[in-house]
Amino acid sequence: MKAVQLISQGVPGVLKYHDVPDPIAAPGEVLVRVKACGLNRLDLWFEEGGLPVPPQLPRIPGGEISGEVLSLGAGVSEWKPGDRVAIQSNLFCGQCEFCLRGEESICLKGQLLGVQRDGGFAELIAVPASALVKLPDNVAFETAAALTLASSTAMHMLANRAKVRQGDWVLVIGGNSGVGAGAIQIAKELGAYVISTGSTEAKRTVATSLGAHHVVDSSQSNWPELVRNITQKRGVDIIVEHVGGEVLQKCFTCLARGGTIVTCGATAGRDVALNLWPLFVKEQKLIGSYGRNRADISTVLEWAANGKIKAVIDKIFPLAETREAYNALRERRVLGKVVIRP
Ligand SMILES: [Zn+2]
Numbered sequence: 001m002k003a004v005q006l007i008s009q010g011v012p013g014v015l016k017y018h019d020v021p022d023p024i025a026a027p028g029e030v031l032v033r034v035k036a037c038g039l040n041r042l043d044l045w046f047e048e049g050g051l052p053v054p055p056q057l058p059r060i061p062g063g064e065i066s067g068e069v070l071s072l073g074a075g076v077s078e079w080k081p082g083d084r085v086a087i088q089s090n091l092f093c094g095q096c097e098f099c100l101r102g103e104e105s106i107c108l109k110g111q112l113l114g115v116q117r118d119g120g121f122a123e124l125i126a127v128p129a130s131a132l133v134k135l136p137d138n139v140a141f142e143t144a145a146a147l148t149l150a151s152s153t154a155m156h157m158l159a160n161r162a163k164v165r166q167g168d169w170v171l172v173i174g175g176n177s178g179v180g181a182g183a184i185q186i187a188k189e190l191g192a193y194v195i196s197t198g199s200t201e202a203k204r205t206v207a208t209s210l211g212a213h214h215v216v217d218s219s220q221s222n223w224p225e226l227v228r229n230i231t232q233k234r235g236v237d238i239i240v241e242h243v244g245g246e247v248l249q250k251c252f253t254c255l256a257r258g259g260t261i262v263t264c265g266a267t268a269g270r271d272v273a274l275n276l277w278p279l280f281v282k283e284q285k286l287i288g289s290y291g292r293n294r295a296d297i298s299t300v301l302e303w304a305a306n307g308k309i310k311a312v313i314d315k316i317f318p319l320a321e322t323r324e325a326y327n328a329l330r331e332r333r334v335l336g337k338v339v340i341r342p
Helices: 041-048 141-147 150-161 178-189 201-209 223-230 245-254 276-281 294-305 319-330
Strands: 002-008 014-019 029-039 064-072 084-087 124-128 132-134 169-172 193-198 214-217 236-241 255-263 285-288 313-318 337-341
Touching (some): 002 319, 014 319, 029 141, 064 124, 064 141, 084 141, 132 294, 141 337, 150 236, 150 255, 150 294, 178 193, 193 201, 193 223, 223 245, 236 245, 319 337
Parallel strands (some): 193 214, 236 255
Antiparallel strands (some): 029 124, 029 337, 084 132
């Protein structure tokens, strides 16, 4: 089959588009014909060697996969050839104490598809049957590949971790990103008032089109003040944060008493100085969110089928042009998601 392999890490790393042997579905696994695969920041971190995971190269990256079941490994009976599926990228064991509670996102033996195991920038992929989620008939493969990872991350952050309530003020950092675009729509659907940040006019227009009630220019150094002003100085109840560094520090300025910052990324820095005094005096919470559970993916795909959430796709690249897709995302030349189609 044709596939893109990461041969060596770097900025940029060496990505090679070439022929590799077809994967084989082991017992309990399913062979899937990849129809589309979203590109994410995670793929860039892996390319750059920025993940705290020892690389095993060469590796086929790509974790946001949709496709069609092609054949079944031994012992798999719940799927059949031709089934349309999305794939959960955080593989889980199904047996540890956390999996047994439905918290696959913090599985003790969790593995990242496209990092610790070959991913979806390929014509075929073999994955555990437990990683498949049914794709509703009216959700296009490209839509699924733009929502399965990013928006289910946002769903996990808002519905599972921060538990947004009707009437909450929610601030979404970077509403044009994959997680941000999902978070605006999910928070609004759950009854929140949504403020989004965006660094350019075009990105702010995307946030508005997705339903953000207010949009703030994050290229202004006083953007936290602008957020406070929108809430009459009260601050917001929940902040969806995925940048880290100074942005995370500034988020505390926007946070109401009793408010929660939920974070799932640290592109701008993992070490953040924290002033504990306002944190405990105002009874605020800083909580982590990692990946997603099956329930989060199923909900996102169901919402996509019902028109409650839409994918924002900037461009679809053929597999042979995966390198160009990486460059576009790294250079922030995209409005919405970048999807690869084998
Ligand atoms: Zn587990």
